[in-house]
Amino acid sequence: MNFEFNDLQNEIRSGVRSLCSRFDLNYWSNCDKEGAYPEEFVRSMSEAGWLGILIPEEYGGAGLGMTEAAIVLEEINRSGGLGAACHAQMYTMGSVLRHGSKEQKEKYLPLIANGTLRLQAFGITEPDAGSDTTKIKTFARKTDNGYVINGQKIFISRYQHSDMILLLARTTPLEQVKRKIDGMSLFLIDLRKVGSAIEAKPIKTMINHETNILFINDLEVPENCLVGEEGKGFYYLLDGINAERILVASECIGDGKWFIEQAVRYANERVVFDRPIGKNQGIQFPIAKAYMAVQAAETMNFKAASKFDKGLPCGEEANMAKYLASEASWEAGDVTMTTFGGYGVAEEYHIERKWRETRLFRTAPISNNLVLSYIAEHSLKLPRSY
Numbered sequence: 001m002n003f004e005f006n007d008l009q010n011e012i013r014s015g016v017r018s019l020c021s022r023f024d025l026n027y028w029s030n031c032d033k034e035g036a037y038p039e040e041f042v043r044s045m046s047e048a049g050w051l052g053i054l055i056p057e058e059y060g061g062a063g064l065g066m067t068e069a070a071i072v073l074e075e076i077n078r079s080g081g082l083g084a085a086c087h088a089q090m091y092t093m094g095s096v097l098r099h100g101s102k103e104q105k106e107k108y109l110p111l112i113a114n115g116t117l118r119l120q121a122f123g124i125t126e127p128d129a130g131s132d133t134t135k136i137k138t139f140a141r142k143t144d145n146g147y148v149i150n151g152q153k154i155f156i157s158r159y160q161h162s163d164m165i166l167l168l169a170r171t172t173p174l175e176q177v178k179r180k181i182d183g184m185s186l187f188l189i190d191l192r193k194v195g196s197a198i199e200a201k202p203i204k205t206m207i208n209h210e211t212n213i214l215f216i217n218d219l220e221v222p223e224n225c226l227v228g229e230e231g232k233g234f235y236y237l238l239d240g241i242n243a244e245r246i247l248v249a250s251e252c253i254g255d256g257k258w259f260i261e262q263a264v265r266y267a268n269e270r271v272v273f274d275r276p277i278g279k280n281q282g283i284q285f286p287i288a289k290a291y292m293a294v295q296a297a298e299t300m301n302f303k304a305a306s307k308f309d310k311g312l313p314c315g316e317e318a319n320m321a322k323y324l325a326s327e328a329s330w331e332a333g334d335v336t337m338t339t340f341g342g343y344g345v346a347e348e349y350h351i352e353r354k355w356r357e358t359r360l361f362r363t364a365p366i367s368n369n370l371v372l373s374y375i376a377e378h379s380l381k382l383p384r385s386y
Contacts, residue, residue, distance in 0.1 A: 003299075003302075004377075007073075007378065009067065009068060009071055010155055010200055011224070012064075012068055012071050012072065012106070013071050013075055015048070015050075015071050016050060016071070016075040016076065017078075017079065017321055018245045019044060019045065019048055019050070020075060020076055020081055021079065022044070022145050022252075023038070023040075023041050023079075023081060024080075024113050025080045027041070028080060028082060028350075028352060028353070029347065031082075031208055031365065032071040032207075032208040032353050033347075033366075035151065035208055035210075036208070037158075037160075037161050037210060038081075038082070038085050038086075039161075041081065041085070041086075041178075042085060042086045042089075042115075042161075043115065044201065044208070045076075045086055045088035045115075046086075046089070046114070046115025047115060048380050049061075049062055049114075050072050050296075051086055051088075051089040051090055051115060052112065052113035052114065053068055053072060053090065053244075054066070054069050054090055054091065054093075054094070054099070055093065055109055055112065055113040056097070056109075059097075059105065059109035059110050059113055060109070060110040060113035061063075061108075064249075065305070065308070065309035066243060066305040066308040066309050067302060067305040067306060067309055067351075068247055069090055069091075069247060069250075069305075070246055070247060070301060070302070070305050071250070072123040072250075072268055073087055073090070073246070073247050073250040073251045073254065073309040074250040074251065074253050074254040074257075075254060076254060077250075077251045077252075077253075077254030077255045077258065078253075078254035078255075078257045078258050079254075079258070080258055080350060080354065082208070082209075082357055083250075083251045084157075084209055084251065084357075084360075084374055085119065085158070085256070086207075087248070087251065087307045088114075088119075088121070088122060088157070088158060088245055089118060089119065090247060091224060091240065091243045091244055091247055092120065092121075092122050092166060092240075092298075093108075093109060093119055094118050094239070094240045094243055094290065095186060095201075095227055095236050095237070095239070095240050096108060096119075096166075096188060096227060097109065098236070098239060098240075099186075099228035099236045099239070100188070101224070101227075101345065103224065104188060104224075104227070105132060108164070108188070114220055117163050117164065117212060117295070118158075118161060118162045118163045118164070119159060119162065119163070119164045119166070119188075119192075120157075120162040121156055121157065121158050121159045121164070121165040121166070122129060122165070122166050123138075123153040123156050123165050123166065123167040123168060123214060124136075124153070124237065125154050125155050126138060126151070126152055126153055126154060127152055127154045127183060127213070131233065131366070131367060133168070133184075133233070133237070134174065134180040134181055134184075135285035136151070136168065136169070136170060136184070137149070137151055137152075137170070137171075138151025138152065138153065138167075138168070138169040138170065138216060139151060139169060139170045139171075140169040140170070140171050140185060140187065140221075143220075145220070145222065145223070146185070146220065146221050146222040146223040146224075146225065147171075147220070147221050147223070147226075148218055148219065148221075149167070149169055149187070149216055149218070149219040149220075149221065149222050149226070150216055150218060150219070151169065151216050151220075152213065152214060152215055152216065153167070153214040153216070154203075154213045154214075155203070155211050155212075155213075155364075156200075156211060156212050156213070156214050157209060157210060157211045157212075158210060159191075159200050159210075159212045160200065160202075160212075160219035160254070161176070161210070162191060162211065163190065163191060163192055164188060164189060164190055165188075165189050165191055165203040166186060166187070166188055166189075166227070167186070167187045167189055168184055168185075168186055168187075168233050168234070168348060169184065169185060169187060169233075169236060170183055170184050170185075171183060171184065171185040171230050171231055171233075171323060172231060172274070181234045181235070182231055182232075182234070183231050184231070184232075184233040184234045184237075185226060185227075185230045185231060185232070185233040186226070186227040186228065186233035186237065187221060187225045187226060187227065187243055188223055188225055188227050189219075189225055190225075194219060196217075197217055197218060197219035197220070198214055198215070198216050198217075199214070199215040199217070200212040200213070200214050200215075201213050201214075201215070206356050207356045207357050207360060208357075209357070209360060210239035216238070220264050228314040241315075241318075242304070242308060242314055242318040243308065244365055245304070245319055245321065245322040245365075245366070246301060246304050246305050246308060246318050246321060247320075248322055248325075248326070248361055248365060249297065249300075249301045249304075249318075249321040249322045249324075249325035249326070249382060250325075251361070252297070252322075252326045252328065252329035252358060252361050253294060253297055253301060253325050253328070253329070254299045254332075255329040255332070255333065256290070256293075256297070256325070256328050256329040256331075256332040256358075257294060257349075257356040258354065259290070259329070259332035259333050259335070259336040259354065259358075260287060260290060260291050260294065260332050260335075260336070261371050262336055262340075262349075262351060263290075263336040263339040263340075264278070266339055266340055266343075267283050267284075267287065267339055270305075271323050276340070281324075283348055286335040286338065286339075287330070287335055287339065289335075290331045290335045291332075292329065293328035293331055293332070294322060294328045294329070294332055295326070296328070297321065297324035297325040297327075297328045298325075300317060300320055300321045300324055300325075301321035301324075303317050303321075304317035304318045304320075304321045312320075315378070316350050316375065316378065316379050319366075319371045319374050319375060320371075320375065322361075322366070322368075322371060323368050323371040323372070323375075325361075326358075326361040326362045327362065327368065328377055329358045330354060330358055330359060330361075330362055330363065333354060333355040333358050333359070334353075334355075336351055336355070337351060337352070337355055347354035373385050373386060
């Protein structure tokens with residue numbers, strides 16, 4: 001495996017870093033305080049073509065791979081930003097690209113690529129189902145003209161800043177399918193046309209990661225909203241999971257590097273008892289351990305991305321990368337908080353904001369405990385635990 005980045009990848013890193021430099025820490029801090037969506041930043045990323053990097057050139061995208069996409073998101077978070085504000089624009093379209101109709105691809109992918117259409121919302125999770133997606137209750141009833149959908153979704157992010165949503169619903173009741181993962185279908189829905197059939201109520205959280213609970217009442221959608229075949233939605237969902245894992249891991253790696261850079265700088269500058277605190281092994285060792293953890297996670301993540309780009313199975317690597325990167329970024333954040341001492345909780349240093357933000361990734365888009373269960377069962381061939 002080649003661990004060196006090529007010229008194009010280095011240019012991508014440099015280009016994203018340059019764009020991000022226009023949005024300093026105060027920009028992100030103000031968004032956080034006001035609960036505001038980073039509209040200007042997302043628009044700039046879209047116009048530069050970075051969010052369409054995975055869309056093939058025939059549909060107006062850059063036609064590049066997961067490795068390049070990972071670099072983009074890493075650099076956003078390494079700059080002190082929040083890639084989660086727009087990361088779904090990069091990977092959510094994968095279900096349409098791989099399983100959508102010719103009409104859906106030609107109609108939507110070019111607009112997603114240039115940023116004039118935002119597909120940033122994915123409706124999967126439900127209040128009662130949690131991580132057990134097979135237990136979702138949202139149901140799409142077939143009609144002569146299409147489907148009528150009723151149900152609820154929770155923790156649906158960026159709904160207010162998305163033109164469309166990918167929605168997973170049952171089209172066959174759970175008790176009528178042979179395999180519990182059968183009978184679910186994926187729908188591509190234009191939110192500009194739903195009217196009052198979807199009611200979104202924001203959920204207040206500790207970070208500026210706008211999320212909602214959705215109430216879906218008699219939502220009528222035409223048959224051409226169905227992505228792929230009816231009843232195979234869960235399989236399409238699984239098909240895109242690895243991309244999501246890799247890209248989220250990239251954001252965590254960016255967070256981890258940002259934390260370590262802050263900790264090293266402060267440890268060298270802060271003088272207590274007539275010596276820089278970085279001279280103390282009690283400060284040095286935790287930073288060094290966090291640095292190694294981030295480096296190890298990065299290696300695993302690019303292994304996963306490399307296999308993804310080659311069309312090889314990468315479920316094990318993608319899940320391990322997500323786990324290792326989210327744990328490493330959290331460790332780095334905690335070490336940085338300790339290094340800064342009381343100043344770490346002061347808003348002006350931005351540490352506490354990033355510390356809050358990176359904590360999310362140990363839980364979303366999948367709990368790290370479920371990753372451990374996956375590795376135990378599929379990699380180590382231990383009995384399934386749930």
